[in-house]
Amino acid sequence: MGDMSELQQRELGLQGMGTSLLRKEDARFIRGQGSYVDDIKLPGMLFGAVVRSPYAHARIKSIDKSKALAAPGVVAVLTADDLKPVNLHWMPTLGGDVQAVLADKKVCFQMQEVAMVLGTDRYAAADGAALVEVDYEELPAIVDPKKSMTPDAVIIREDIADKTEVGHGPRTHPNHIFTWEAGDKAAADAAFANAEITVREEILNPRVHPCPLETCGCVASFNKATGYLTVYMTTQAPHLVRTVLAMLSGVAESKIRVVGGDIGGGFGNKVPVYPGYVVAIVASIVTGVPVKWIESRIDNISTTGFARDYHGVGELAADSQGRIKGLRFTALADHGAFNSHVSATKLPAGLFSICTGSYAIPNAYCRVDAVYTNKAPGGVAYRCSLRVTEAVYLIERMMDILALKLGVDKAEIRRRNFVKTEQFPYTTSLGWTLDSGNYEPALDKVLKACDYEGLRKEQAARRADPNSETLMGIGLATFTEIVGAGPTKVCDILGIGLFDSCEIRVHPTGGVIARLGTMTQGQGHATTYAQIIATELGLPASDIVVEEGDTDKAPYGAGTWGSRSTPVSGAATAMAARKIKDKAKKIAAHLLEVAEGDLEWEIDRFKVKGNPTAAKTMKEICMVSHTGNLPAGMEQGLNAVAYYDPPNMTYPFGTYLCVVDVDKFTGVVSVRRFYALDDCGTRINPMVIEGQIHGGLTEAFAVAMGQQIPFDENGNHLGNSLMDYFLPTSMETPHWETDHTVTPCPHHPIGAKGVAESPHVGGIPCFSNAVIDAFSHLGVTHMDMPHTSYRVWKQCHALGIDQ
Ligand code: MCN
Ligand code: CUM
CATH class of the missing domain: 3.30.365.10 (Aldehyde oxidase/xanthine dehydrogenase, molybdopterin binding domain)
Incomplete structure (x- = not known):
């Protein structure tokens, strides 16, 4: 019994998988010490305010910036024409389409981004935005999707009116995006023809919005001397965004750093790349000073995600x-x-x-x-x-x-x-192959x-x-x-497979840092990934630090959405830990002078089978891995990276x-x-x-x-x-x-x-x-x-x- 409780104590001390460990991140959050994007204040920073369309569908006849430019504190006013020289007035979307960064000749939804006013503070920018005069010619709007593809429907996207497809197969109408199907229609039809009973119902999932407490925003900071672009932003997928920004801006991906920071709820709202981010980035590249853009609540509900x-x-x-x-x-x-x-x-x-x-x-x-x-x-x-x-x-x-x-x-x-x-x-x-149930x-x-x-x-x-x-x-x-x-054979975005990754570094005294390509928005990742590593490596979760969201630090990953962190990155975490454990086992065998096959794992140590006193704890191995007392030819260190492509x-x-x-x-x-x-x-x-x-x-x-x-x-x-x-x-x-x-x-x-x-x-x-x-x-x-x-x-x- 005494032995049992000792084992139990060691196990409990790890606070690994299965334990309701309190969230490590809460110590900061409940003291108000989170650091959200709007907390970031850089020297010389300008503020961007977006001029938005009052109409759902209208042609832009002219934009007059003069009154805004004359207002106190207004530094610049950017419109589509200003983005054209750098070819950034349109951007690719994650759905295979293109989207206007700032409206080019027409607006296609109410509150669409038409211009951005840069001011020395948020008030100056907002006052300036109110002074931009846009002359619109209103067009009929299509609100009901059932009326979108009628023969006389007004064409919404004139920019792609003659395109036969936008990313996903043939289009049958200028307002058609794609038709996608799965299954065997003939077989299903036959089942209906022969059925004893059939039911049919029209069922709507209405338009809703996730409405996270923190709205979307960014601080873009381009350093003209070094050519480095740093973007602090509300994103659930920092690496994917970095790749999109490299494709868009022409800045080398190695010179772009995307930092997620703390996120006040995402719920999917913070996956896409929004025009506001892109204009702030262009503005910083043009002016050479940092530019902040933060949505209001109304902006958020009306325009993003x-x-x-x-x-x-x-x-x-x-x-x-x-x-x-x-x-x-x-x-x-x-x-x-x-x-x-x-x-x-x-x-x-x-x-x-x-x-x-x-x-x-x-x-x-x-x-x-x-x-x-x-x-x-x-x-x-x-x-x-x-x-x-x-x-x-x-x-x-x-x-x-x-x-x-x-x-x-x-x-x-x-x-x-x-x-x-x-x-x-x-x-x-x-x-789909349902794996278990x-x-x-x-x-x-x-x-x-x-x-x-x-x-x-x-x-x-x-x-x-x-x-x-x-x-x-x-x-x-x-x-x-x-x-x-998901499995990269089924899932990619912009050609990038949806694998994920984890890098683990173990320090001499047994502390651990793990870096991941996912991005917590409140899910408690700093706690739960640490618990996976604690159980896998036999080191206490309290000494395991998890870091996400900084593309300069973490290996490439597709981010946190679709509840993919546990299925994909949780697996990468376990696999990286197992690489480390494999190496630790070799070190243990060397130290105990036995074959690896003679060792067994017990909570936090390798033991020699049949000899209860001969053991090396993971903590001991951590130190030894940083010495010269290693098996012949082995490198120092206990570090590993794993990339995981789920089957x-x-x-x-x-x-x-x-x-x-x-x-x-x-x-x-x-x-x-x-x-x-x-x-x-x-x-x-x-x-x-x-x-x-x-x-x-x-x-x-x-x-x-x-x-x-x-x-x-x-x-x-x-x-x-x-x-x-x-x-x-x-x-x-x-x-x-x-x-x-x-x-x-x-x-x-x-x-x-x-x-x-x-x-x-x-x-x-x-x-x-x-x-x-x-x-x-x-x-x-x-x-x-x-x-x-x-x-x-x-x-x-x-x-x-x-x-
Ligand atoms: N977990 C666990 N055991 C499991 C599965 C999950 O302990 N078998 C834990 C995980 O370790 C993680 C949490 O539960 O800490 C959620 O894990 P998972 O289901 O893998 O989902 P993700 O971490 O990928 O989170 C994404 C998901 C999505 S897509 C939306 S939308 C959403 C959600 O998370 N947004 C959230 N929950 C949210 N919670 C908060 N607080 N804020 C959001 O924005
Ligand atoms: Cu679909 S909302 Mo979640 O996948 O970020």
Whole structure:
């Protein structure tokens, strides 16, 4: 026993994987000592203020800078004409399109960047921006994507009007971007033709915005003497941005340094390269002094990185027992005026083809048609895993609709169609190989924990009670995620494969520094990567420093988005640590004068098998590795770099259950219970996971219950400030109950899958399913999000139950 506790103590002392180690970064954050981009103040720095278009679609007839230039503190005014000599008035997007850096002859969305005024302080710049006079000739705007490709539709992108493709295959209309499909259409059609039952529903994922607390911004600093460009910026992908900047500016990539610093939330909003960054960089190159650009809240919600705007049609074909035989999902994707949504080159609709969900569906076909409209560009952001939210929303809504039509319970219909545990690895009819899963036990655990039977009985009683003032709804989602982009054979951006990397240096006394190509925005990477290394190397997490986001320091990586840090960089971290451990083992064998095969690893040391006293701790080996007492020919040091190209994505899954009560008279929806069971394989830090689930569920609640960016028919924003846009506070946010199962990822070095986006992806359909379930006995099959009180009341009113 004494021995056991000694081992346990050593293990606990490491605070490695599986421990709820408090976040190392919080000591700084809770003291207000974070360093965000707006905290950076460089000598002589100028401030950029952007002049934005009041119109959604208009020609620019002229721009008069004279009044602005005469204003106190204004140093310069840049327009597209000023960027032309350096050929930077247009830039390539991560979606294969080009985007105007500053509007060139016309504007294509409201709040588009038209000019940047440089001032000696922020006020001077803003006052100057108000004095720039732009003469516009308004054009008709297209706001509804369904009207985008009509024969008489006005052409939005005249710059590419005669291009037959923009990155992703043939175009059929000047406002068409691409059509992308997956699966076997003929087989799916045949399944529908022969089906005993079919269901169809139009399902919208409205335009929303991730709205991180910190808006986007940068400080660009070009040193004319050395030719070095340093950009401090809000980015989730520093290395990719560095490559884009090199391609754009002609500055050698070795002379560009991108620094992420602390990031106040990203949620996908900080992946793309925005015009504001580029103009600030050009301005610094031209003036030779640092230039800062920081978005206002309204700028952020109106112009950078919105999400979704997927107008879906879901169809399922099944037999009379509810076994699904066919799936056809299509979506009309509104990408706004420029296709700047982030996607892998071969996957313009992201990972939408995960839409078969957790179910074994023999025949499936999906298609996405993307079009231009006069709205801000972007389209893939917001805790989404790249269109997985849209896919999962469709399939989880359609499962409910099918259950309703057949009169089969919604839990039962899911169970009947699950990919069975023994079927993994399972290749779906849309081509993904789900590496592992264990769906039924997860469902059972949740149904039991929430007393599903009891809830159903209570609901039946409520429905039978003519005096009940409330409706009761039960939502379920049994989702499968796909995260970890990704295998370089499937995924690249601008030709760069989506591998990731980690460099580890071990110091003589056992301290460690690890550098990665990912970029934390609040996910706790400084803590969790340290825990992986602690377990792998037997050195305490407290002495392991993790550094991200500085391209001069970290090896190349594709950044943090699509919950890829754990699946890709977490694996690179383990692999780099294992290279070090392999070398340490050789040193241990040399010191103990035994063969490597005679050694075994125990928590923090190599022991000689069968001789309990002969051992070398990792700490001892760290010191020795810096001496001359090494095996013949071995170099000093314990350093390693690993580049990791995952063999497959990872497929976390979960079962969520939500209970709501709907007030028939006011439409107010109260969330009585939300129970979330997640399976992300091996759990590195249970507390961090819990935090991620809470955050993702809160954002799911926001999207399902209140968020939307509406426009009028002229393309005017109708809600781009926090007065209108719903950002739930602790007052509105429901109480979350969490649970888990563990199904390790078979191809990941530590068995971990990503988790950060699961609660968002699974949470949104669960909320919708609960709200709509409250009305299901009244013949309602679907209601579009967001389920605001007014919209829910309108449904009650239409049914005449609000009296
Ligand atoms: N983790 C773990 N065990 C696992 C899986 C994950 O302990 N099996 C931990 C990781 O070590 C990491 C965290 O959970 O500390 C999230 O890991 P992962 O799922 O790999 O996701 P990423 O780190 O790649 O984060 C990206 C993801 C995305 S794409 C969005 S959007 C989002 C999200 O993270 N944005 C966030 N969560 C966010 N959380 C905060 N606070 N701020 C954001 O901007
Ligand atoms: Cu899709 S939002 Mo996250 O992948 O940065």
